[in-house]
Amino acid sequence: MDALRRMEYRGYDSAGIALVGPDNTIHASKKAGKLVNLEAELDESPLPEANLGIGHTRWATHGAPSDANAHPHVSASGRVALIHNGIIENFAGLRAELEASGVGFRSQTDSEVAAHLVGREVDNGLGLADALRTVSQRLEGAFTLVAVDRDEPGLLVASRRNSPLVVGVGEGEMFVASDVAAFIEHTREAVEMGQDEVVEVTASGYRVTDFDGNETQGKPYHVDWDLSAAEKGGYDWFMRKEIHEQPHAVADTLLGRFDADHRLTLDEIRISETELRAIDKIVVVACGTAYYAGLVAKYAIEHWTRVACEVEIASEFRYRDPIITPRTLVVTISQSGETADTLMAVRHAREQGAKVIAICNTNGSTIPRESDAVLYTHAGPEIGVASTKGFLTQMAACYLLGLYLAQVRGTKYGDEIALVMTELETMPAKIQAVLDNAEAVHALARELVDEKSVLFLGRHVGYPVALEGALKLKEIAYLHAEGFPAGELKHGPIALVEEGLPIFVIVPPQGRDQLHDKVLSNIQEVRARGARTIVLVEEGDTEVEPYADEVIRLPKASTLLQPLLATVPLQIFACEVATLKGYDVDQPRNLAKSVTVE
Numbered sequence: 161m162d163a164l165r166r167m168e169y170r171g172y173d174s175a176g177i178a179l180v181g182p183d184n185t186i187h188a189s190k191k192a193g194k195l196v197n198l199e200a201e202l203d204e205s206p207l208p209e210a211n212l213g214i215g216h217t218r219w220a221t222h223g224a225p226s227d228a229n230a231h232p233h234v235s236a237s238g239r240v241a242l243i244h245n246g247i248i249e250n251f252a253g254l255r256a257e258l259e260a261s262g263v264g265f266r267s268q269t270d271s272e273v274a275a276h277l278v279g280r281e282v283d284n285g286l287g288l289a290d291a292l293r294t295v296s297q298r299l300e301g302a303f304t305l306v307a308v309d310r311d312e313p314g315l316l317v318a319s320r321r322n323s324p325l326v327v328g329v330g331e332g333e334m335f336v337a338s339d340v341a342a343f344i345e346h347t348r349e350a351v352e353m354g355q356d357e358v359v360e361v362t363a364s365g366y367r368v369t370d371f372d373g374n375e376t377q378g379k380p381y382h383v384d385w386d387l388s389a390a391e392k393g394g395y396d397w398f399m400r401k402e403i404h405e406q407p408h409a410v411a412d413t414l415l416g417r418f419d420a421d422h423r424l425t426l427d428e429i430r431i432s433e434t435e436l437r438a439i440d441k442i443v444v445v446a447c448g449t450a451y452y453a454g455l456v457a458k459y460a461i462e463h464w465t466r467v468a469c470e471v472e473i474a475s476e477f478r479y480r481d482p483i484i485t486p487r488t489l490v491v492t493i494s495q496s497g498e499t500a501d502t503l504m505a506v507r508h509a510r511e512q513g514a515k516v517i518a519i520c521n522t523n524g525s526t527i528p529r530e531s532d533a534v535l536y537t538h539a540g541p542e543i544g545v546a547s548t549k550g551f552l553t554q555m556a557a558c559y560l561l562g563l564y565l566a567q568v569r570g571t572k573y574g575d576e577i578a579l580v581m582t583e584l585e586t587m588p589a590k591i592q593a594v595l596d597n598a599e600a601v602h603a604l605a606r607e608l609v610d611e612k613s614v615l616f617l618g619r620h621v622g623y624p625v626a627l628e629g630a631l632k633l634k635e636i637a638y639l640h641a642e643g644f645p646a647g648e649l650k651h652g653p654i655a656l657v658e659e660g661l662p663i664f665v666i667v668p669p670q671g672r673d674q675l676h677d678k679v680l681s682n683i684q685e686v687r688a689r690g691a692r693t694i695v696l697v698e699e700g701d702t703e704v705e706p707y708a709d710e711v712i713r714l715p716k717a718s719t720l721l722q723p724l725l726a727t728v729p730l731q732i733f734a735c736e737v738a739t740l741k742g743y744d745v746d747q748p749r750n751l752a753k754s755v756t757v758e
């Protein structure tokens with residue numbers, strides 16, 4: 161149950177466990193809703209003690225969140241219990257085949273077919289591991305399957321294709337899970353599982369094979385963060401804790417990037433300088449908040465490297481037959497490293513011969529493993545479903561990558577790169593200053609908590625910040641919010657503006673930026689139509705005050721780096737509004753942290 165609690169952020173609409181009891185019987189319990197419902201059920205009807213068990217928290221794909229659709233699913237004869245993450249794309253045909261042979265289904269899930277198929281194989285005489293290998297070969301789509309058989313009470317087997325699975329190696333105890341947070345309390349020794357592999361786990365060890373039964377090697381690694389990183393540490397929400405961790409997280413992402421000759425070194429980028437010089441186009445691919453980090457990256461990369469940079473939503477990427485060649489550099493951004501849409505984009509790009517660099521926060525996850533190179537963000541585990549430190553560190557990594565490419569391609573002199581790096585290194589302290597002066601943002605949240613709609617405007621890199629501010633408010637406060645490029649408003653969305661509508665505006669730095677005055681005009685346009693303007697502006701800029709109903713001050717920064725500061729008040733605002741509304745900030749409705757299905 162402790163492990164499930166740590167994994168709940170990945171899915172929380174139902175949960176269940178199954179134990180193989182000493183009596184060679186499977187004892188299962190499952191409940192719709194959050195884990196507390198299952199806990200209450202188990203308090204009422206406890207299961208017997210056992211040495212082997214599986215558990216699951218679900219994010220519904222096929223079939224509503226209900227007791228019946230919760231995992232584990234038990235095979236027709238009752239021998240096998242199984243849990244599944246992912247989507248079995250050919251489940252309809254398999255279900256028809258099983259039904260034709262007399263199997264009755266108890267759920268609407270795609271997962272139940274796997275339980276019955278494995279059950280049928282063991283009923284026909286195969287051992288559990290062979291049964292799982294055989295069935296895994298028949299399944300299409302994405303799956304991590306974990307199964308136990310009441311007749312092999314010392315064995316647990318798991319297989320994976322396109323979904324995460326790690327093994328935790330303890331002393332006299334073993335674990336498998338979607339991520340290490342589940343077992344970090346017990347062991348920090350983990351083993352990464354490759355694509356299309358099966359692991360057989362007993363209390364004393366593990367064995368990895370491919371789906372044909374050929375022995376393979378998992379990749380052992382040591383988890384270098386401790387349990388406290390995955391706990392709230394006195395905060396009410398993980399999200400709030402993670403917002404406050406941002407100065408450290410950004411500092412850690414920037415740490416140790418200069419060598420003795422003051423050259424930027426990104427050791428993890430195992431793509432030769434010759435190849436990087438030959439690149440004629442950069443395509444950044446990501447989802448959600450990571451996509452917005454990509455939008456910021458475009459401005460920085462094009463400005464510093466003069467190479468054309470496109471940014472694309474990963475779920476759209478491969479389906480439009482994008483023009484990708486061996487001279488295209490594809491950069492993926494993913495906090496979890498497991499987002500299915502982004503993973504599929506990586507595979508598509510590599511099939512076209514492109515080199516792929518992953519910007520990622522999760523060691524050992526699938527996307528970096530399948531990429532040519534990886535730039536880790538070192539933010540530590542992000543548990544809140546709404547990404548915060550993930551976003552800031554992704555932007556920091558994008559700046560590093562942009563500067564590195566400029567250095568390799570010679571589009572910036574060394575001293576120019578050093579100047580930006582010096583400014584980047586001042587950012588953690590400035591982010592801390594934003595956090596320390598957030599009382600006005602809290603007050604604003606109290607005033608605006610009952611609003612029905614909020615708009616966010618920005619230009620240049622302020623535009624992705626506006627999108628991110630709106631996404632945060634939508635996903636945790638369930639409030640209608642939209643981000644627009646401030647100059648685009650007059651082409652349509654300004655019709656939404658009515659008396660009192662709150663509009664956040666991110667103002668570029670004064671004096672050094674040509675867009676500053678344009679944004680002031682945009683503020684006046686919405687104010688003239690009754691909007692309540694909340695303006696994020698750098699300290700010392702007083703020009704904006706006559707047109708602002710509220711002013712949120714930011715430390716000074718250059719235009720390209722301003723998103724590292726301007727995002728923070730918007731995160732705090734969303735967190736505060738959601739808290740005041742009484743919502744579960746860390747586990748907002750309908751969402752899951754890692755979206756491992758397409």
Ligand code: M6R
Nearest residue numbers: 448449450494495496499546547
């Ligand atoms: O793990 P990833 O960075 O690949 O996740 C991408 C998105 O699913 C993620 O950023 C999502 O939009 C968050 N809920 C945003 O807060």
